Amino acid sequence: MKKNITMISDCLTTRTHFRNYFQKEFTVTSLSSKKIEDAEVSGDNHMDAFVIHDVQGSEKTTLLLHTIRQSHPNTFIYVLSQLMDNECVRTFIYEGADGFFTLDQSFSVFSRLKECIHQGYAYLDEHSLPFIWNECLQLIHGPKNPEWKREPLPLKNELFSxxxxxxxxxxxxxxxxxxxxxxxxxxxxxxxxxxxxxxxxxxxxxxxxxxxxxxxxxxxxxxxxxxxxxxxxxxxxxxxxxxxx
CATH class of the missing domain: 1.10.10.10 (Winged helix-like DNA-binding domain superfamily/Winged helix DNA-binding domain)
Known part of the structure; x- marks a missing residue:
């Protein structure tokens, strides 16, 4: 049985590429955010995953995340974005995003996104990961003490050069x-x-x-x-x- 996924994007090109790539393995619904009705993201409609195409960390994406997470607390929500800064990543996580993918013109991230949906796991790509580590460091170490210097940890594993x-x-x-x-x-x-x-x-x-x-x-x-x-x-x-x- 095919999984149900909904792609939300205001870019027709992105929706078209997404539908063409995913429709062989999934039941795909592609929508513009302007056309979304409350019923379409309500808990009454079962979805295995939502994919939101974000444009420069828009408030619309934050609102969509909040609305979808409220009605689908156990459904994976992934964000595709060409540009994402620290504040966007933080906000999107707080609103319930499970994964971040940096979208390029080749749409090469679709392969990894498809794997995440099939396997049902969260994902951070190399562009969003630094922001998460920065947050973790703040939680672990707190304010930086300029007089405190960490000794480097020796690196070794026989597997690696x-x-x-x-x-x-x-x-x-x-x-x-x-x-x-x-x-x-x-x-x-x-x-x-x-x-x-x-x-x-x-x-x-x-x-x-x-x-x-x-x-x-x-x-x-x-x-x-x-x-x-x-x-x-x-x-x-x-x-x-x-x-x-």
Missing amino acids: KRETIILYLICNGLTNDEVAQTLFLSKHTVYTHVRNVIKKLNVPDRTAAIVMAIKNEWITLYSNKEELEQSVILHEQADVKMQP
């Missing part, structure tokens, strides 16, 4: 692939290859799962500012250190 270890360290601290490439003076393709190798060696589905595993096993240190992080990277680059399993 030194370069893979440092890249895992950076993505766990919220850097995107592009930012890792700039930090280490590598090409984006090289960073992508290293990240894929880490994912494969850990036998996890994606970079988010790799990050969760590294943090859960206390393989890395989370830093509250970029200067400490960069200093730690320099130390690891100079020393032949790896992660303790």
Whole structure:
């Protein structure tokens, strides 16, 4: 039996691409936010997932999230956005969003979104993940004490090369692939290859799962500012250190 999903977007092109991509495996309803009636998002209509196309963190998206979450407390709600800042991510989470996907012109995120809907799990892509870590750091460490200096945690795991270890360290601290490439003076393709190798060696589905595993096993240190992080990277680059399993 096909799952029921509703795509809400004011962009006809996005709705068309979404419907064409998903309709073979799902029962798809695509709507403009302007045409949504209360009955269409009420709890009387069963939905396995809602997908909201956000435009620059609009208040309309916040209202949609709130309305849908109230009527469908156990349904997954995913947000597609071309542009999302810290405040948007925070607001959308508070209103009940379960996943964030950065939408590009190729609509390449649809493949990962389809997997999330099939499996029924939440998801943060590499663009929204740094904001979540920043929130976590504030909760864990509280206000920063300038006189307190964290000692870097040695990185080592026999699975990883030194370069893979440092890249895992950076993505766990919220850097995107592009930012890792700039930090280490590598090409984006090289960073992508290293990240894929880490994912494969850990036998996890994606970079988010790799990050969760590294943090859960206390393989890395989370830093509250970029200067400490960069200093730690320099130390690891100079020393032949790896992660303790």
